[in-house]
Amino acid sequence: MKPLRASRRLLGTGLAGALLLSACAAQDGPADGGTPPDDTPTAAAPPAPAASGQVTTVDTVLQEGDGPPELCLGMILESHPPQCSGLEIAGWDWDAVEAESALDTTWGTYQVKGSWDGATFRVTAATAAPAERPTSPEDPRLDPDNAGAIGPKMSEPEALELQNEVHDHLGGLSGWIDNGYVWVTVAYDDGSIQRYADDRYGADMVVVRSVLRDIG
DSSP states (O other): OOOOOOOSOOOOOOHHHHHHHHHHHHHHOGGGTOOOOTTSGGGSOOOOOOOSSOEEEEEEEEEETTSOOEEOOSOEEOSSSOEEOOEEEESOOGGGSOOEEETTEEEEEEEEEEEEOSSOEEEEEEEEOOSSOOOOOOOGGGSGGGOOSHHHHOOHHHHHHHHHHHHHHTTOSEEEEETTEEEEEESOOSSHHHHHHHHHHOTTTEEEEESSEEOO
C-alpha cells in the first residue's frame, strides 16, 4: 500500500465562510481580502519562475520502491520509514551518498544544489546535511507591530477559507496562518509569485516563502 502523504495545512470549514469570502470579492476587491472575479487579469495562473543560477536547500530525499526520488519540501511524517509529500528530482544517484533503507523505501537528509527550470529540480551536487540547518533572518512580518490585514478584515472561518484557496491556487507545499497573514511555501519564488499574490489577494494578506534558495 502506498504510504499516505501530508502537507502542513489547516483545513477551512463552513459554507458560510465561503459565501462571505465570495461576497468580499464581489464588493470590495482584493484589497479587502476577497478573490478577484474570474474576468480580471490576475485570474490567470500564477507564475512558475525559473532560477537564473544554482539553488540549494537542506532537506530529506526519499524514494519508495520503483517510484522516482523526491525532495521532501512539505511535511515529513516521522514514521519508519518516513513519509513525505515532495518534488520529483532529476539526476539523483543513491550510490553517491549515504542513506537508510527500510520496507522498500530509501531516504536521507542532504544539502543539495542544482538547477530549477520552473518545474524540475535537477541535482548537481549532494552532501551530508550540516549539523545545524542554515536559518533565515527573522521575517519582519512576524513582528506583532507589523501584523497583516487578515485579523481586521476577516473572521476565522473566512481566513481559513482564504488559506485553503491560497494553498491550492499557488500550488503550496505547506500553509498556515500567523500574525494576520496567510503563509505559504512554494518550491521556488524569485519574487514574482509574491507580487502575483499581492495583486490577487491584496497587500498584507499573503506571504510566499521559497524553499529553494539562490546561491550567491
